[in-house]
Amino acid sequence: MSLESRAVTFRILRSATTPAVKAEYRSYPVHTFPRMSVLDALFQIQREQDRTLAFRCSCRIGMCGTCAVIVNGREGLACQTLLERFDGEEVTVRPLNHLPVVKDLAMDMEPFFERYKAVRPHFVPGTSTAAAPETLVIEQGKGKRRWVDPAMGCINCGICMSSCSEVGLNASFPGPMALNRALTLVNDERDGARAERLELVGDENGVWKCHQMMSCTASCPRHLSPTRAIRQLRQEFVGEQQSALVAPIKWVARKLTGAPDPA
Amino acid sequence: MNELQTDLLIIGGGGAGVMAALHATEANPDLDVTLVVKGLVAQSGCTRMVQGGYNAVIDPRDSFDLHFHDTVKGGEYVNDQELAWILVNEAPKRIVELENRYGCFFDRYSSQGSRAEGVIHQKPFAGQSFDRTVHRGDLTGIEIMTRLKEQLLARDVRRLEEHRGIDLVLTPRGDEVAGAILLDMRRGELVLARARAVLIATGGSATMYKIAAPSLEKSGDGVAMAWRAGVRLMDMEMMQFHPTGLLAGKSRLTGSVLEEGLRGAGGYLKNGEGERYMARYDPQRLERSTRDVVSRSSFMEISAGRGSANDGVWIDVSHLGAESVEQKFPGMVERCRSVGFDLARVPVEVSPTAHFHMGGIRIDAECRSNLEGLFAAGEDSSGVHGANRLGGNGVAESIVFGARAGDIIARYLTDRGLPDASVETIKRVAHDAQAPLSRTSGEDAYALRDRLGELTWKQVGLVRDGAALRDAIVQLEEMRARASEIAVNPNRPLNLEWQAALDVQNLIEVADLIARAANTREESRGSHYRSDFPNIDNENWLRNVYLMRNPVGAIQVTTEPVKLSRVQPAQPAPVTPG
Numbered sequence: 001m002s003l004e005s006r007a008v009t010f011r012i013l014r015s016a017t018t019p020a021v022k023a024e025y026r027s028y029p030v031h032t033f034p035r036m037s038v039l040d041a042l043f044q045i046q047r048e049q050d051r052t053l054a055f056r057c058s059c060r061i062g063m064c065g066t067c068a069v070i071v072n073g074r075e076g077l078a079c080q081t082l083l084e085r086f087d088g089e090e091v092t093v094r095p096l097n098h099l100p101v102v103k104d105l106a107m108d109m110e111p112f113f114e115r116y117k118a119v120r121p122h123f124v125p126g127t128s129t130a131a132a133p134e135t136l137v138i139e140q141g142k143g144k145r146r147w148v149d150p151a152m153g154c155i156n157c158g159i160c161m162s163s164c165s166e167v168g169l170n171a172s173f174p175g176p177m178a179l180n181r182a183l184t185l186v187n188d189e190r191d192g193a194r195a196e197r198l199e200l201v202g203d204e205n206g207v208w209k210c211h212q213m214m215s216c217t218a219s220c221p222r223h224l225s226p227t228r229a230i231r232q233l234r235q236e237f238v239g240e241q242q243s244a245l246v247a248p249i250k251w252v253a254r255k256l257t258g259a260p261d262p263a
Numbered sequence: 264m265n266e267l268q269t270d271l272l273i274i275g276g277g278g279a280g281v282m283a284a285l286h287a288t289e290a291n292p293d294l295d296v297t298l299v300v301k302g303l304v305a306q307s308g309c310t311r312m313v314q315g316g317y318n319a320v321i322d323p324r325d326s327f328d329l330h331f332h333d334t335v336k337g338g339e340y341v342n343d344q345e346l347a348w349i350l351v352n353e354a355p356k357r358i359v360e361l362e363n364r365y366g367c368f369f370d371r372y373s374s375q376g377s378r379a380e381g382v383i384h385q386k387p388f389a390g391q392s393f394d395r396t397v398h399r400g401d402l403t404g405i406e407i408m409t410r411l412k413e414q415l416l417a418r419d420v421r422r423l424e425e426h427r428g429i430d431l432v433l434t435p436r437g438d439e440v441a442g443a444i445l446l447d448m449r450r451g452e453l454v455l456a457r458a459r460a461v462l463i464a465t466g467g468s469a470t471m472y473k474i475a476a477p478s479l480e481k482s483g484d485g486v487a488m489a490w491r492a493g494v495r496l497m498d499m500e501m502m503q504f505h506p507t508g509l510l511a512g513k514s515r516l517t518g519s520v521l522e523e524g525l526r527g528a529g530g531y532l533k534n535g536e537g538e539r540y541m542a543r544y545d546p547q548r549l550e551r552s553t554r555d556v557v558s559r560s561s562f563m564e565i566s567a568g569r570g571s572a573n574d575g576v577w578i579d580v581s582h583l584g585a586e587s588v589e590q591k592f593p594g595m596v597e598r599c600r601s602v603g604f605d606l607a608r609v610p611v612e613v614s615p616t617a618h619f620h621m622g623g624i625r626i627d628a629e630c631r632s633n634l635e636g637l638f639a640a641g642e643d644s645s646g647v648h649g650a651n652r653l654g655g656n657g658v659a660e661s662i663v664f665g666a667r668a669g670d671i672i673a674r675y676l677t678d679r680g681l682p683d684a685s686v687e688t689i690k691r692v693a694h695d696a697q698a699p700l701s702r703t704s705g706e707d708a709y710a711l712r713d714r715l716g717e718l719t720w721k722q723v724g725l726v727r728d729g730a731a732l733r734d735a736i737v738q739l740e741e742m743r744a745r746a747s748e749i750a751v752n753p754n755r756p757l758n759l760e761w762q763a764a765l766d767v768q769n770l771i772e773v774a775d776l777i778a779r780a781a782n783t784r785e786e787s788r789g790s791h792y793r794s795d796f797p798n799i800d801n802e803n804w805l806r807n808v809y810l811m812r813n814p815v816g817a818i819q820v821t822t823e824p825v826k827l828s829r830v831q832p833a834q835p836a837p838v839t840p841g
């Protein structure tokens with residue numbers, strides 16, 4: 001941990017240029033400056049040492065979610081990963097797991113968004129919401145929003161997906177990014193597709209496949225907890241199933257006792 | 264060259280571009296819509312980076328008149344008042360749409376607020392007579408763009424990610440747009456996209472300056488392309504500098520914005536001597552003065568030798584209470600912490616940072632340019648903000664005018680065919696765009712970009728004068744010649760050096776136009792400040808500055824009086840409610 005300049009060696013996984021040449025690590029010496037991030041180093045290497053190096057970024061302030069890479073074995077946003085965090089003399093950078101590489105550190109994110117789409121991540125307004133002429137009065141952080149608000153703010157960087165072993169093993173598992181989004185939607189009272197979404201996430205490749213290893217939670221640059229979201233989704237799913245079982249029994253009971261139907 | 268045909272070609276995948284795609288497909292699901300994005304859709308661009316929020320009249324105590332008046336007063340009355348009126352009128356509708364159709368959720372009042380619990384919260388922003396900024400914490404852009412991305416993924420829109428617009432293609436007669444030449448940056452191959460209509464929504468060119476806030480891939484591509492195609496531009500001299508860009512040494516974080524709400528909430532700005540210098544420049548509004556005034560005041564303090572050690576000033580919010588700052592501005596606190604500064608407890612070093620271009624493509628109320636078939640929305644256009652943009656009006660503009668362009672173009676396309684494309688243009692553009700790859704030696708794209716940053720910061724920036732501007736025009740002419748001789752490595756796929764060459768070519772083009780317009784406007788107004796004409800001159804300069812190329816390519820600079828269709832500068836503001 002030092003704010004002083006020091007010499008480190010960047011080892012970057014460069015992708016195959018032709019089918020004959022395999023991906024390989026190449027080394028680049030870097031002199032750090034105070035508060036230098038991995039992204040700063042990539043820019044410096046690209047300009048001063050190897051202009052064929054490719055990586056991706058837009059905002060450089062942790063909002064766009066497009067510069068995710070694996071640094072010394074852990075996923076992180078290149079722009080938010082400061083070199084002062086590492087004591088060693090080597091910094092190894094490679095692309096995220098479970099994705100095809102476009103070039104060097106730029107991945108094709110499409111497979112993650114295909115999994116995302118599997119939970120219908122887009123808001124589907126309920127009939128009353130769609131008809132409402134104004135925004136709705138909803139108490140923040142209360143009722144069902146207690147589950148939604150802490151799970152918001154995902155930037156779709158794909159870090160949780162890369163860190164998840166189940167995503168690597170099971171092509172049908174939607175993954176933490178998708179399931180976290182599903183939780184926010186099934187608890188959004190404005191949304192009209194709750195039942196359909198619970199069904200999508202509750203099947204045999206859905207929430208039950210998560211091993212609760214917390215890799216996603218540990219690596220999320222926005223400090224979200226997809227693990228907690230998945231746990232809650234399981235409860236929502238079970239609750240829904242139970243009420244589906246219990247409802248007819250209650251109906252029979254009401255008919256037998258002459259109790260009024262609930263409003 | 265690969266070729267594709269589409270009904271609507273949208274160049275730009277930020278707030279304006281995505282809204283246009285959603286609205287056009289909603290209006291006519293049979294339309295073939297193609298969205299061209301320089302990075303990843305809805306993740307690159309500046310709407311994504313919006314921190315502060317979105318201005319909209321929602322509170323019954325607020326009014327369209329008040330928001331409109333704030334907007335044109337902030338713009339020093341050179342706004343296109345009809346465009347500003349559209350912004351004000353449509354902004355609340357789009358908030359309802361963002362929430363009730365797309366699932367955005369903005370912050371609500373708690374039980375302690377001035378309105379009922381659960382109603383959308385609105386916070387104060389500088390230059391506004393009412394607290395009307397809708398937000399999601401201090402990272403509003405993530406909420407808006409992530410929800411819009413999800414909607415886009417669920418619709419049948421062709422997404423061309425990591426593609427950039429190289430140049431527009433006109434008809435053989437040159438009087439209509441027929442599409443564009445794109446570069447598929449992943450494969451490094453050009454694509455001819457023939458289209459029945461084209462919408463430009465790429466964002467601005469503030470990135471030309473040494474210290475700048477926008478996302479890194481932006482390079483004024485839309486305005487540069489439009490200019491080369493003979494499109495009429497307006498008020499190019501109006502470039503906004505945000506007062507509080509973070510200073511973090513050589514880190515790429517330098518220039519990123521610490522949001523306006525910090526001043527809105529009562530933060531102090533202090534010079535290197537610890538003095539609240541805004542008292543000298545705007546004793547009434549102090550730090551809550553408009554962005555142009557605060558930025559220029561900071562620049563003048565720094566120029567006078569009263570800056571901090573790293574040529575900045577200090578923003579100090581520690582007196583607001585560390586807990587309150589951490590709760591209200593978690594994103595800003597974390598960003599500062601990531602580079603070792605404790606925003607909640609100690610002053611943080613900041614500098615004015617190039618932020619937003621008010622000038623750009625002249626559009627009418629239907630988002631049309633003077634070129635048949637070509638539309639613009641968002642930062643590429645001009646007129647909404649006049650000489651200075653209010654915080655919270657930028658994202659509102661992108662969402663409102665993107666949606667509007669989508670609706671209008673869908674109607675426009677009901678009786679428009681696919682125009683023929685000029686073969687000569689295609690050949691010339693393809694040759695020029697690929698020339699850097701075939702040179703074995705030549706100019707260096709990055710060195711040119713550094714030089715451009717220094718030159719514009721010093722001579723086309725916060726404080727300008729005629730001699731410096733004219734010198735800049737001469738230097739830019741020389742730099743333009745150099746930029747046409749750039750050599751890059753010949754590997755086509757995802758070649759960042761080649762992109763840097765194309766970026767700097769466009770930025771030099773736009774910088775020259777800014778310098779020319781700034782040299783023309785011999786007064787000071789809003790973000791445009793001339794030390795040789797330091798006063799506002801309503802007698803002679805309630806005018807807009809227009810730039811256009813004549814048929815032989817010469818630059819024509821003209822001015823026209825502003826149409827004061829709704830309010831006059833002398834007109835008093837509507838009474839601010841208590």
